Amino acid sequence: MKRRVRTTWIGAGLLAALLGGLVAAYFGGALGIIERPWTSSSSFLIENVPPIAEIDVAQVCREYWTTIQQADRPPHSVVVASVPSGGTAGRDGAGRDGAGRDGAGRDGAGRDGASSFGVDEAAPPGTVDFARDIRPILVEHCYECHGPDEQQAGVRFDEIESLFREAESGERPVVAGDAEQSSLITRVMSDDAELRMPAEADPLSPPEIALLREWVGQGARLPEDARHWAFVRPQRPPLPPVADRKWPKNPIDHFVLARLEQERLAPSPEADRQTLVRRLSLDLTGLPPSPEEVECFLQDRSEDAYRKLVDRLLASPHYGERWAVRWLDLARYADTNGFGYDAEREIWQYRDWVIHALNMDKPFDVFTVEQLAGDLLPNSSPEQKVATGFIRCSAVQADLEQQRFEVMVDRVNTVGTVWLGLSVSCAQCHDHKFDPISQKEYYQLFAMFNNAVEEVEEGRLTDAELEVRSPLNNESSATLVVEESPEPNLTHLKIRGGYLNNGDEVQPGVPGSLHPPACGATDRLGLACWLVDPANPLTARVTVNRFWEAIWGIGLVRTSEDLGTRSEAPSHPQLLDWLAAEFQQNGWSMKALLRLLVTSAAYRQSSHVGAELLERDPDNRLLARGPRFRVDAEFVRDIVLAASGTLSDHMGGPSVFPPQPPGITEDRLFGSFRWRTSHDEKRSRRGLYTYWKRSAMYPSFATFDAPSRTVTCPRRARSTTPLQALVTLNDPAFFEAAVSLGRRMMSEGGRVPTTRISRGFQLCLSRQPNDEELERLLVYYREERQRWEQDPAAAIALLGGGRALKQQGEPKPAECAAWAMVANVLLNLDETITKE
DSSP states (O other): OEEEEEOOOOSSSHHHHHHHHHHHHHHHHHTTTTOOGGGGGGOOOOOTOOOOOOHHHHHHHHHHHHHHHOTTGGGGGGOOOOOSSSSSSSTTTTTOTTSSOOOTTTTTTTTOSOOOOOOOOTTTTTTOOOIIIIIIHHHHHHHHHHHSSBBGGGGTTHHHHHHHHTTSSSSOOTTTGGGGHHHHHHHHOOOTTTTTTTTSSSOOOOHHHHHHHHHHHHOOOOOOSOOOOGOOOOOOOOOOSSSTTTTTTSSHHHHHHHHHHHOOOOOBBBBOOOHHHHHHHHHHHOOOSOOOHHHHHHHSTOOOOOOOOHHHHHTTTHHHHHHHHHHHHHHTTSOOOOOOTBOOOOOOOHHHHHHHHHTTTOOOOHHHHHHGGGGGGGTOOOOHHHHHHHHTTSOSSSSSHHHHHHHHHHHHHHHHHIOOOGGGGGTTTOOSSSSSSOOHHHHHHHHHHHBBSSSTTTTTTTOOOOEETTTTTOOEEEOOOBOOOOOOOOEEGGGGGGGOEEEEEEOOOOOTTTTOOOOOOOOOHHHHHHOOOTTOHHHHHHHHHHHHHHOOOSSSSOOOTTOSTTTTOOSHHHHHHHHHHHHTTTTTOOHHHHHHTTTHHHHHHHOOOOOHHHHHTOOOOOOOOOOOOOOOOHHHHHHHHHHOOOOOOOOOOSSSOOOOOOTTTSSSSSSOOOOOOOOOOGGOOOOBBBOOOSSSOOOOHHHHTOOSSOOOSSSSOOOOOOHHHHHHHHHHHHHHHHHHHHHHHHHHHHHSSSHHHHHHHHHHSSSOOOOOHHHHHHHHHHHHHHHHHHHHHHHHHHOOOOHHHHHHHOSSHHHHHHHHOOOOOOHTTOOOOOOO
């Protein structure tokens, strides 16, 4: 039988008011904001909801470790005393955790952990660094023949000692201080095709050869810790000196400017205020600012006007909606099971939990623990159980026996990507060829998830469910959660990764190459504690890099999904480590991190780029200009609806069905599904509330590169195709918005065509048109009006028919149709859907 856990509703209204007051008081003090009107309905209306401090992660992890040493109690039955309300859980005023360490990993005596970026800090300035400069060259060019799989001539470059040992030929790859006697150097420089390395591949570039020669000539110095930089615990580096001391607005700018000065480049001028307010609004809420909001910012000439704008946008309920989109990609959230039959599932409560948690600025370590092990927390609340929907988001196979195995594999791979930034999936079948993760360690992680209750009953899997209300609008429904089995399931290593090929039994554990678990790590709670332990070298780096990527379009590490040995080195390694340390020391606050990014002078630069800078730095890795790129698929829709005035501000609840072309979901061999098009305000909800069918995505989202979410997606592709222009011109939902925008331009722009065009520009682009733009659109409006006057029946059909015209009270269909066409042009502009 399917098990369903129900909650008791007592005094919901009173509790809502009480919790709303607590939340408002807490965040009002934290952000300096008095009014938070949405908080009265933004808590789960359930008895005994914990205070906003939620959980003390350090305390939970310490008690967990104590408990698992008691042989008579299973790990998940740990009981921890409740945490007093107020403040940020588990941290004192200096940002230290319960073990007395601060966010940068320093203990009470100020001692640091391992050196930052794996760099030999005792080396004199100008020294070539092995971890940063040399290892990436060896990994890219040498590992194929001299790596973990193959060791030609007895040389293995993934083992440091082998670099200096005599090879089978009698040569030594590296002779410290003597490049001429180092076969590594002579072979990469050789003109003889038989001798040159790498064999049967492109030669190394001159800069790569120069780095190798210089490193050997300097004595082939190795840092005390020669591990890959990402596996070394980050520490807070000092701010680098800069010549232009007036430019930096916060510490980020010191790192950016130091690199620019090193490259003999100057930062771009600050963007104009209209550009900044639109850029900020799109980044922090996913919505364009209204003309009134733009004008308010332009009129505010106070010194802290920009800071006040940032704080207002961070406090907006739309902030959580905007940032939930990227997390839902990571969580592989969808409304269907995926694969062939792609049956429906009900898990939208988890999506609402994510929005709520982000708006409340739930610390990222708490955010992590609740999603991976909310059900294992002492006296866990229904809200914390709803958070485990993260685990339940896996796509589901039809074959039951294979399904359970594939689901567990997906969960291991997802955790490896989301928190560690590693391709742990490679170790499903064999030891990882490049990163220090063995196949045994892979299945030790697998064992962490293998106790979830999903056993086969009567030919199907049982579902753990919980009935709760949305934290956003009080709608009630059952949602998928995780429950732990009282009896542990055995886990075996799978030979060659086959789900039927059992090898040795393995016990739960974590990769031993990163950092030892301070709390045992024998189940999901232990795993979560291990991931957010300040000693973990990856979680903070991966997370801040992902936020940087969302703001700048490209991460400090380009391969945000992989920080392993095959990754591209960071463009600003010291900045990455500084941000990681700052993130932890600030109590893992995601809003504080974003505030830091968007208040920097680097972020406020103009995105205009000249030909010389474009040729020298096409991807803006040096950060000599501001970010500019197209917004995500959901926000393309949101911008269009917001400009047209039809966007619904209703938050949360079951997923909705906006208009889409027929045949997308209906005409399918398997998983046929009737798209229940909404006919009320739900058709104009924000994009993230659209029903997400994995096997047949909402077509405009697919065209604008949204992922299917069958597996975790850490980095969206960003393409430019003619199909995208066809969507914004012709998609029924977009053209409906164009008709509404045309009406809005007529009603809000006065009776003069030029002022109506100006109003359209304000609504779509947050600026006024220039003379050329105004003239071209004016000509186009006149041409269209003349065309529709000659065919009034077509104009009426374009506007939705006579009934729609009558409801709108529009006596001149030709003029309305002409303005709809002008609006259609504005909504199709590249600038409309681009963050400038």
